[in-house]
Amino acid sequence: MPRAYVFTRNGGPEAEAFADVPRPVPGPGQVLIAVRATGVNPADWKRRAGLRGPGEPEPRFPVVFGREAAGVVAEVGEGVSGFAVGDEVFGHPVGGSYADYAVLPADGAARKPAGVSWAAAATLPVAAATAYDGIVQLALPEGATLLVNGIGGGVGTAAAQIARHRGLRVVGTASAGKKDFVESLGAVHAESGPGVADRIRAAAPDGVDAVFDLVGGESLREVAEVLTDRSRLISGADRAVVAELGGAAVLRERTSAVLEAVAALVAEGALDPYVTATFPFAEADKALRAVEEGHTRGKIVLEIDGAGPV
Ligand SMILES: NC(=O)c1ccc[n+]([C@@H]2O[C@H](COP(=O)([O-])OP(=O)(O)OC[C@H]3O[C@@H](n4cnc5c(N)ncnc54)[C@H](OP(=O)(O)O)[C@@H]3O)[C@@H](O)[C@H]2O)c1
Structure with a gap:
């Protein structure tokens, strides 16, 4: 039986378990993949904890963790023309991805470029694509200054690189220990924590043209002070605030x-997903705990090798 890592109810880590699950069947417009790697995201533990985004349906337990995956196409659903069995792909799963098999909608999947690793590809649908969407949404002119609040995590690291690639100046907030890392991304570091707005002003004496927030709450309220034009304030972390x-x-x-756009950036060397830790599938709990602590650097990935022949 294929395996999946699931939560059986809303709650803490004690609600997590491995389960034997039937091999999913791809519906019309979908493909089934044998998963090789899946990215670990804050949304994974948040869903387990019962935090749901607007419009997200009530969970039907057990729920398979995971919102991004890379793997080999094992079956093609009706009406899919762009993919064939054996293709190496990645995308946005429906129904979870901490599993031997996952289902991807064909219109939410793309081919993995040959030079991009399974682990790297598995991080692109959530972190890199969110960063890409946010930078496109802000539509800043070359030379503008972008503040990334929470630059040290998966989305922030990608946002910094995509922004730099588009000719933007980047200032990023992160804890003191990440200063060198932030600078290695081509960004100016401003230490996070109370008083951060003053440190941002010192780091960007000519001002900040836009804010891409990835922290939310009080931190978002404080960094927003540096921006007069609130049409250039976006958040991936806190819709309400x-x-x-x-x-x-x-x-x-x-x-x-x-x-395809973010994979092309990785393939051409303009975007490093910064996979800083990989865990075997059997250690899914450890991977989740690492992300749940809230201070990861770059991305954490689960490697899944148990699906056997495609
Ligand atoms: N809307 C969407 O589709 C979408 C997609 C992806 C992610 N998200 C959300 O966006 C947020 C970030 O996701 P992620 O994947 O980048 O998370 P992550 O990889 O876990 O990174 C979070 C980062 O936030 C930093 N941080 C924590 N408190 C901070 C503060 N007060 N000031 C500055 N940095 C702080 C941490 O580093 P330090 O060590 O520097 O504190 C850590 O590097 C999460 O809330 C996630 O749920 C939304």
Whole structure:
């Protein structure tokens, strides 16, 4: 039986378990993949904890963890023309991805370029694509200054690189220990924590043209002080507070075109997903705990090798 890592109810880590699950069947417009790697995201533990985004349906337990995957096409659903069995792909799963098999909608999947590793590809649908969507949404002119609040995590690291690639100046907030890492991304570091707005002003004496927030809450309220034009305030982390401050949530595309665009950036060396730790599938709990602590650097990935022959 294929395996999956699931949560059996809303709660803490004690609600997590491995389960034997039937091999999923791809519906019309979908492909089934044998999963090789899946990215670990804050949304995974948040869903287990019972935090749901607007419009997200009540969970039907057990719920398979995971919102992004890379793997080999094992079956093709009706009406799919762009993919064939054996293709190496990645995308946005429906029904989870901490599993031997996952189902991807063909219009939310893309081919993995040959030079991009399984682990790297598995991080692109959530972190890199969110960063890409946010930067496109802000539509800043070359030379503008972008503040990335929470630059050290998966989305922030990708946002910094995509912004630099588009000719933007980047200032990023992160804890003191990440200063060198932030600078290695081509960004100016501003230490996070109370008083951060003053440190941002010191780091960007000519001002900040836009804010891409990835922290939310009080931190978002404080960094928003540096921006007068709130139409250039976006958040991937806190819909309620960003709306209250006159900004907007990141508008997610979740299309093959965006996946192709971020994969091309990785293939050409303009975007490093910074996979800083990989865990075997059997250690899914450890991977989740690492992300749940809230101070990861770059991305954490689960490697899944148990699906056997395609
Ligand atoms: N809307 C969407 O589609 C979407 C998609 C992806 C992610 N998200 C959300 O966006 C947020 C970030 O996701 P992620 O994947 O980048 O998370 P992550 O990889 O877990 O990174 C979070 C980062 O936030 C930093 N941080 C924590 N408190 C901070 C503070 N007060 N100031 C500055 N940095 C702080 C941490 O580093 P330090 O060590 O520097 O504190 C850590 O590097 C999460 O809330 C996630 O749920 C939304």
